[in-house]
Amino acid sequence: MEAPEPLSAEFFCASCRTPFQNSFPLDAAGRCALCRSGLRGFDAAYSFGAYEGVLRELIHLYKYGKIRTLAVPLSALLAQALPRDEAFDATVPVPLYWRRRLQRGFNQAELLARGLYRRTGIPVVKALGRLRPTPTPRQVSVTARAARMWPRRFARETSRGSAFC
Numbered sequence: 001m002e003a004p005e006p007l008s009a010e011f012f013c014a015s016c017r018t019p020f021q022n023s024f025p026l027d028a029a030g031r032c033a034l035c036r037s038g039l040r041g042f043d044a045a046y047s048f049g050a051y052e053g054v055l056r057e058l059i060h061l062y063k064y065g066k067i068r069t070l071a072v073p074l075s076a077l078l079a080q081a082l083p084r085d086e087a088f089d090a091t092v093p094v095p096l097y098w099r100r101r102l103q104r105g106f107n108q109a110e111l112l113a114r115g116l117y118r119r120t121g122i123p124v125v126k127a128l129g130r131l132r133p134t135p136t137p138r139q140v141s142v143t144a145r146a147a148r149m150w151p152r153r154f155a156r157e158t159s160r161g162s163a164f165c
């Protein structure tokens with residue numbers, strides 16, 4: 001299997017870091033339409049590569065093939081995607097509903113967050129709980145999934161960011 005390719009794009013939203021093939025969707029300040037409209041529920045998103053090809057295969061083997069050891073190389077890719085000039089207070093792994101965690105045997109986001117901690121020192125904070133199961137995670141939007149969670153504790157707002165897995 002080849003090594004996954006890092007994300008390559010010439011244009012990124014100045015706010016959320018969404019990649020674009022050209023500058024057309026960006027305004028004069030470099031922001032995408034969702035950021036201009038205030039519809040984004042986060043400050044920025046970083047990814048190593050596009051969800052396709054070898055990277056997609058690795059993620060599927062990790063998540064659905066239950067190959068836990070892939071957390072090590074995948075968290076290394078995640079660490080590469082984080083900007084060096086920003087500081088993060090914590091990584092908050094998205095929880096699994098207890099039944100799904102039992103079926104899978106591990107929470108893939110939590111293992112990635114721990115791997116990221118070993119490489120970057122960014123602490124892992126389990127700040128979210130899951131209210132109910134998500135029927136089919138690949139068919140439900142991020143917003144709908146977020147509505148199924150609740151904060152375990154409140155964090156003080158700082159000028160530094162947070163990361164979610």
Ligand SMILES: [Zn+2]
Nearest residue numbers: 013016032035
């Ligand atoms: Zn944006």
